[in-house]
Amino acid sequence: xxxxxxxxxxxxxxxxxxxxxxxxxxxxxxxxxxxxxxxxxxxxxxxxxxxxxxxxxxxxxxxxxxxxxxxxxxxxxxxxxxxxxxxxxxxxxxxxxxxxxxxxxxxxxxxxxxxxxxxxxxxxxxxxxxxxxxxxxxxxxxxxxxxxxxxxxxxxxxxxxxxxxxxxxxxxxxxxxxxxxxxxxxxxxxxxxxxxxxxxxxxxxxxxxxxxxxxxxxxxxxxxxxxxxxxxxxxxxxxxxxxxxxxxxxxxxxxxxxxxxxxxxxxxxxxxxxxxxxxxxxxxxxxxxxxxxxxxxxxxxxxxxxxxxxxxxxxxxxxxxxxxxxxxxxxxxxxxxxxxxxxxxxxxxxxx
Amino acid sequence: xxxxxxxxxxxxxxxxxxxxxxxxxxxxxxxxxxxxxxxxxxxxxxxxxxxxxxxxxxxxxxxxxxxxxxxxxxxxxxxxxxxxxxxxxxxxxxxxxxxxxxxxxxxxxxxxxxxxxxxxxxxxxxxxxxxxxxxxxxxxxxxxxxxxxxxxxxxxxxxxxxxxxxxxxxxxxxxxxxxxxxxxxxxxxxxxxxxxxxxxxxxxxxxxxxxxxxxxxxxxxxxxxxxxxxxxxxxxxxxxxxxxxxxxxxxxxxxxxxxxxxxxxxxxxxxxxxxxxxxxxxxxxxxxxxxxxxxxxxxxxxxxxxxxxxxxxxxxxxxxxxxxxxxxxxxxxxxxxxxxxxxxxxxxxxxxxxxxxxxxxxxxxxxxxxxxxxxxxxxxxxxxxxxxxxxxxxxxxxx
Numbered sequence: 001x002x003x004x005x006x007x008x009x010x011x012x013x014x015x016x017x018x019x020x021x022x023x024x025x026x027x028x029x030x031x032x033x034x035x036x037x038x039x040x041x042x043x044x045x046x047x048x049x050x051x052x053x054x055x056x057x058x059x060x061x062x063x064x065x066x067x068x069x070x071x072x073x074x075x076x077x078x079x080x081x082x083x084x085x086x087x088x089x090x091x092x093x094x095x096x097x098x099x100x101x102x103x104x105x106x107x108x109x110x111x112x113x114x115x116x117x118x119x120x121x122x123x124x125x126x127x128x129x130x131x132x133x134x135x136x137x138x139x140x141x142x143x144x145x146x147x148x149x150x151x152x153x154x155x156x157x158x159x160x161x162x163x164x165x166x167x168x169x170x171x172x173x174x175x176x177x178x179x180x181x182x183x184x185x186x187x188x189x190x191x192x193x194x195x196x197x198x199x200x201x202x203x204x205x206x207x208x209x210x211x212x213x214x215x216x217x218x219x220x221x222x223x224x225x226x227x228x229x230x231x232x233x234x235x236x237x238x239x240x241x242x243x244x245x246x247x248x249x250x251x252x253x254x255x256x257x258x259x260x261x262x263x264x265x266x267x268x269x270x271x272x273x274x275x276x277x278x279x280x281x282x283x284x285x286x287x288x289x290x291x292x293x294x295x296x297x298x299x300x301x302x303x304x305x306x307x308x309x310x311x312x313x314x315x316x317x318x319x320x321x322x323x324x325x326x327x328x329x330x331x332x333x334x335x336x337x338x339x340x341x342x343x344x345x346x347x348x349x350x351x352x
Numbered sequence: 353x354x355x356x357x358x359x360x361x362x363x364x365x366x367x368x369x370x371x372x373x374x375x376x377x378x379x380x381x382x383x384x385x386x387x388x389x390x391x392x393x394x395x396x397x398x399x400x401x402x403x404x405x406x407x408x409x410x411x412x413x414x415x416x417x418x419x420x421x422x423x424x425x426x427x428x429x430x431x432x433x434x435x436x437x438x439x440x441x442x443x444x445x446x447x448x449x450x451x452x453x454x455x456x457x458x459x460x461x462x463x464x465x466x467x468x469x470x471x472x473x474x475x476x477x478x479x480x481x482x483x484x485x486x487x488x489x490x491x492x493x494x495x496x497x498x499x500x501x502x503x504x505x506x507x508x509x510x511x512x513x514x515x516x517x518x519x520x521x522x523x524x525x526x527x528x529x530x531x532x533x534x535x536x537x538x539x540x541x542x543x544x545x546x547x548x549x550x551x552x553x554x555x556x557x558x559x560x561x562x563x564x565x566x567x568x569x570x571x572x573x574x575x576x577x578x579x580x581x582x583x584x585x586x587x588x589x590x591x592x593x594x595x596x597x598x599x600x601x602x603x604x605x606x607x608x609x610x611x612x613x614x615x616x617x618x619x620x621x622x623x624x625x626x627x628x629x630x631x632x633x634x635x636x637x638x639x640x641x642x643x644x645x646x647x648x649x650x651x652x653x654x655x656x657x658x659x660x661x662x663x664x665x666x667x668x669x670x671x672x673x674x675x676x677x678x679x680x681x682x683x684x685x686x687x688x689x690x691x692x693x694x695x696x697x698x699x700x701x702x703x704x705x706x707x708x709x710x711x712x713x714x715x716x717x718x719x720x721x722x723x724x725x726x727x728x729x730x731x732x733x734x735x736x737x738x739x740x741x742x743x744x745x746x747x748x749x750x751x
Contacts, residue, residue: 079606085487086509094545095470102395102548110549111611111739114459115488115509120740123608129623132606132742133517136461136488137507144506151524176473180483231496231505343493 001154003161005221005350007071007211009063010306011036012294013190013204017063019070022310026293026320030189033169033203034295045125052108053121056087056168059207060118061125064162068126071211071219077158078131079119080148082141082165084298086115088173118166131158139340141165142299146212146227146348153214164209165302169295174203183296184266191320193266193292201265204295208302221309223351226250230345236276239345243281243337246347258331259286259317261304263338265296273339278323287323301338305348308334312352354527356585357599358751361442363434363537364691366576366678367403370415371437376695379703382723384677386560386572393468394544400556403574403679404542405430423481425462426575428491430684431539434577435495438535442581447591450532453504454496455522456579457514457538459683461488464541491539504531509683511738512645513604514538515578516686516746520602522582532587537579537687546573546682553612555649561680563646563673564653564719566710571647574679578688597694600731600749601632607741613651614737618659621645624743625663625733632747637667638731639747641702643693644719645735646673647680652737657715669733672720676706686736690746693732697750701725 010016013034014027027037036059041050044062053061060081068076090113097105111117116134123132131152135144142165149161174183184200193202212224228246233239247254260282262274278287294303311317315331336348365371367385368378378385385403392404405412412429413421416436421429435454439445444452462485469479484490492507504525508517515538522534550556550573557570588595605627607620614620629636645656653673660668674692681688696702705719730750737743 084489094549095467098467098544098548099471102544102551105548105552107549107552107612110552113549114511114739116511116738116740116742117611119510120606120608120611120742123606123741124610127608129606129608129620131604132510132740133521133604134509134742135506136458136509137492137505138487138489140489140506148521151528151530155524155528172474176483179473179477179480229504229506231493231502 001150002223002225003150003153003212004216004223005210005309006213006217006219007067007073008306008309009066009070010208011039011059011063012206012303013037014293016306017066022314023318028191030187032187033174034190036205054087054089054112056089057112057118057121060164060166061122063207064122064164064209067162067209067211073160073211075126075128076160076162076211078149078152078161079122079128080133080145080161080163081119082135082145082299083115083118084138084141084167086136087113087117088168088170092170092172139298139338139344140229140346142302143227143229143346149212150227160211160213162209162211164207165299166207167205167297167299169203169205169297190292194264196266197268199267199269201267201296204297206294206297206303208306222312225349225351228347232343233345240281243347250349252333254281255284257285257333257335258328259288259334261288261290261308261334261336263291264289265291270341273342286326286328288321289323290321301336301346301348304336304338308336308350312350355529357523357526357582358585358588358595359580359597359599359694360583360588360593360595361438361581362691363437363441364578364688365405365430365433366681366688367405367574368677379677382704382706384560384706386679392542394547396547396551400558401560401572402542403572405575423485425485425491426464426541427458427462427539428494430541430577431456431491431495432498434537435499435535435579438579438581439499443591443593444581450587451503452501452533453525453531454492454501455506455508455518455534455536456492456495457508457518457683458488458491458540459509459511459514460543460545462486462490463543463545467543467545499535501535510742511740512682512685513736513738513742513744514683514686516736516744517604519580519599519687519690519746520604520744523599523602526582526584532584534582535579536582538684539577540575540682540684542573542575557648560707561648561675562707563648563675563705564657564712565708566712568648568653570649572679574681576678576681576688577684578691580687580690595751597697597748598751601628601634601747603627603631603745605743607743609741612739614655616655618655620741620743621656621659621737622663624745628733628745628747634731636664639669639733640729641669641696641732642671643689643732643734644671644673645737646675648675654714656735657712661716668717670702670720671717672703672705674703690734693734694748696729696732697748700727700729702727702729
């Protein structure tokens with residue numbers, strides 16, 4: 001089942017909120033984690049409503065509105081969000097509040113802490129009574145949302161669907177999850193992340209919404225042909241077999257791929273998976289990476305999909321994302337391959 | 353042509369039983385699981401009744417046949433027990449493997465451990481093995497690993513309709529031919545996080561919840577897990593196994609009104625039920641019984657009741673909320689109540705709406721107050737509505 005990507009709204013640590021431009025410059029950081037650049041939310045959300053909203057919800061509504069306006073769509077037939085962590089900030093407020101004592105709790109953080117708040121706040125903003133759901137499965141969150149949307153379109157239940165991947169990071173959450181080995185222990189320069197030589201990824205965050213449709217339109221970037229998640233493959237061989245059968249199911253061989261965008265995150269423990277594929281089935285493929293631009297987070301493929309769609313639209317690969325450098329003329333097929341901790345692997349296939 | 357989706361296995365643990373047979377005994381005896389808290393540590397423990405699963409985490413680990421409890425949240429333990437029961441109930445270990453998915457639902461994942469260890473996470477390193485149980489996918493992946501399911505794995509969180517949406521997605525994946533079998537349902541452990549959240553919203557009843565009663569004053573929080581095995585009709589033929597019901601219809605609609613309230617006339621509820629009937633190809637008069645969301649809050653019961661009146665205009669089926677049995681199992685409510693609805697089909701009964709004394713004057717119908725047995729029940733509807741206006745309705749039909 002193919003869907004057209006007809007609109008994109010992306011808030012990220014890079015300059016990405018204007019759909020008319022594609023990576024005009026690369027923002028360099030030396031930081032514990034990459035923070036999303038906040039647009040002027042007042043331009044998108046009624047300031048009275050915005051006052052009570054946490055930053056994550058503002059990011060969600062704003063990126064959703066940018067995607068809808070990019071696509072020229074007023075009312076989507078479905079709203080589906082993927083978020084690995086939901087509202088970390090509101091959840092922390094409740095947990096800290098409970099540590100102070102359970103007598104006087106404020107209901108607002110609780111109301112906003114439920115994972116489905118983003119999808120439902122977008123629905124409230126648009127007054128949209130259509131299908132609405134939220135996926136919360138680590139690095140499958142955004143992929144599950146995309147699969148649901150494509151299934152809605154395939155079933156004929158929706159002509160279009162607003163689909164997002166959104167996650168935030170906070171200082172507290174970084175501090176805690178560092179202890180579980182997720183992140184680098186010291187600030188790093190994002191542009192030299194691949195040569196860090198240390199364990200742990202560089203954390204990031206972002207909000208990406210897409211308007212997928214069953215019809216090509218004037219605003220179409222490309223098609224999203226297929227999405228697959230691969231849970232816990234037992235070894236690289238099984239993983240390679242899954243990737244090859246995914247391509248073959250979609251009528252492609254590996255040498256027809258014009259580029260593969262891989263989820264290198266600078267963690268030497270887990271980047272080995274990409275290295276093995278890079279010298280294995282993707283040996284002759286143009287390899288790209290993206291997490292030095294947005295950091296690692298459960299829905300980072302929301303950023304990768306934006307990159308892929310813009311590469312196909314502009315027929316241009318920014319130098320800053322190349323892992324190797326092969327000559328290319330026409331850019332037709334791009335695969336996004338991501339994995340988190342060698343458990344959640346996913347594939348997104350885009351065609352011009 | 354969409355494939356038919358049937359149910360071949362059921363697993364459930366809640367305050368009214370650690371498995372399906374115990375659950376059936378409790379509902380036949382009209383025995384509620386609501387009482388005093390024994391295990392959850394919260395400031396509000398004596399202020400409200402709860403429907404707590406009456407076993408400690410180490411007892412639950414024994415039920416799940418785990419040798420080591422470390423790294424397991426109560427949320428995961430409950431989920432493992434119910435999912436395992438469903439898997440065995442469908443005898444899936446005795447038939448050839450087909451493409452199988454796990455779609456699980458939860459609202460706060462492993463919060464039951466994280467809220468206790470949060471200070472340790474920040475200030476020392478003694479509980480770090482619990483850091484990664486915080487998120488919603490942790491229990492799902494533990495269930496997937498235990499059952500050896502890998503073809504499709506995901507987690508849904510749409511507040512109190514989460515597990516209903518897991519069943520909805522499972523049905524769609526099978527109808528469209530993407531999967532042959534799905535283990536679908538939800539798991540939820542009681543948490544201080546939820547107790548304080550619902551307390552701050554002032555929607556907890558100080559006595560056991562009284563859905564559709566004129567004097568209702570809120571919900572009673574419960575916990576537990578419930579999973580169903582969904583299969584395509586073809587897949588279910590393998591191995592001469594029993595089929596309990598057909599998942600005939602599903603509808604999802606968004607209230608788009610307020611983060612924690614329904615529209616006064618229940619627009620979202622109406623749309624979800626209407627869409628479920630449409631997918632099922634049924635008329636309102638075909639429904640014999642509605643297992644209502646019926647939380648016992650002022651707002652839900654009037655909105656849902658009015659939506660039922662409008663949609664079933666003149667042919668209102670039997671209605672009850674079973675939350676006075678199990679409490680509100682939040683994310684797991686959708687699958688737990690789907691199971692109770694299916695039991696009405698298989699056991700030819702209608703479950704009572706316990707604790708109902710004074711019917712609501714605003715409604716023209718009164719929910720069923722006593723167990724009705726020996727009645728042919730062919731089609732049932734199960735409603736699950738969540739914060740954020742995420743409303744889902746499911747329809748099950750007798751095979």
